[in-house]
Amino acid sequence: MTALKAHEVARFLARPDLTEGIFLAYGPDTGLVRETAQRLIRQLTGNDPESASLVTLEAAEIDSDPSILAVEAKTVSLFGGKRIIRVRGATKSIVMTLTELRDDPGGAAIVLEAGNLTPKDALRALVEASKLGRALPCYPDSDETLVTLIRETFNQHGIRVDGDVVTTLREILGNDREITRRELEKLTLYAAASKTLTREDVLLLCADNGALVIDAILDATGGGHAEKLELALNRALSSAVDPQRLLAMCTIHFANLRRWRVEVDNGKSPRMVLDGLRPKPHFSRASALEQQLRLWNDSALAIACERILQTTADSRRRPALAETTLRRTLLALCMMAAAH
Known part of the structure; x- marks a missing residue:
């Protein structure tokens, strides 16, 4: 029994x-499942990918014609190369067909792509119990695996990155491997000539994927820019x-x-207050937040909070004017900060 850990x-x-048998890539991260299957196929084709015989099937095709998988697995390649059958969207409905091939795949490699399967799932159980089977779990990236992937990608392309690039990317990217790959490909293409990447480059190309653009709005408003x-x-x-989302974030900010200003008024420096927060704000915002704590006193912040709440109520009553009222309010608060 072979059950690999992630x-x-x-x-x-x-x-x-193994070079033949049943290989099952499964898990909740569909992008990583697809990437795992592709990497495995590249390895199985070895040094002669051109001669390999690769057939891709959808699980629905096998459901409508259960014999097709066995026929493809046992068909001899015209060029004598490796026979690989890739099955997308595999489910337990193909277990009966796979049972026929489990102990004698005839030299073929059957690469299955599936969703998140429990240990008791019939498809996963069959592959894990097979001598010629390997189950490959694909779970969302952790902080550690994502950082490793980012560094390895840039190193492979010979791209030098500023010290805060990896941290910034980690905050922008989620846990979907396909999206992560797409964003990293965009960045490597952008830096193909210069071979360098800065945090500004990352924000320019990728910030729309995360909350950084909202942070920019909050800090520009609170800082008077x-x-x-x-x-x-x-x-x-x-x-x-959504303007309502921006207003909600402004209310929180x-x-x-x-709340932090109360600690400043009680004798702490803005820097001490920020250093004591858990979780701490990203270091790239530290200076902006420190400046805002110096610019705003409690009475001014009370006025700002009241104005944001009023704008939120007005925009809900008149949704067509939500963007206009949002812009007017944030600019007014920005001017308040600039006047200090």
Whole structure:
């Protein structure tokens, strides 16, 4: 019985201990499932990929014609190359067909792509119990695996990155391997000539995928930077960010500033207050937040919070004017900060 752990999959893909049999890539991360199947197929074709016979089937095709999988597995390649059958969307409905091939795949490699399967799932159980079977779990990236993937990608392309690039990317990217790969490919293409990447490059190309554009709005408003506010707002709204979401984030931001300001008024420095927060704000925002704590006093923050709440109520009553009232309110708060 062979049941690989998630952390063992990369090592297996680098050097598979089987060249024929049933290989099952499964898990909740569909992008990683697809990538795992593709990497395995590249390894199985070896040094002669051109002569390999690769057939791709959908599970629905096998459901409608259960014999097709066995026929493809046992068909001799015209060029004598490796026979690989890739099955997408595999489910337990193909277990009966696979049972016929489990002990004698005839030299073929059957690569299955499936969703998140429980240990008791019939398809997973069959593969894990087979001598010529390997089950490859594909779970969302952890912080550690994502950081490793980012570093390895840039190293492979000879791209030098600033110290905060990896941290910034980790905050932007989620846990879907397909999206992560797409974003990293975008960045490597962008840096193909210069061979360097800065945090500004990452924000320019990828910030729309995360909350960084909203942070830019909050810090421009609280810091009194009207031009930066205009740019950040245009970027967010053109990307279909809901004005109500922006108002909600502004409510939280100014409520936090007011809460932190109480500690400043009690004798702590802004830096001490920020250093004591858990979780701590990203280091790239530390200076902006420190400046805002110095600019705003409690009475001004109370006025700002009240104005945001009123704008939220107005925009809900008149949704067609939500963007206009949002812009007007944030610019007014920005001017309040600039006047201090």
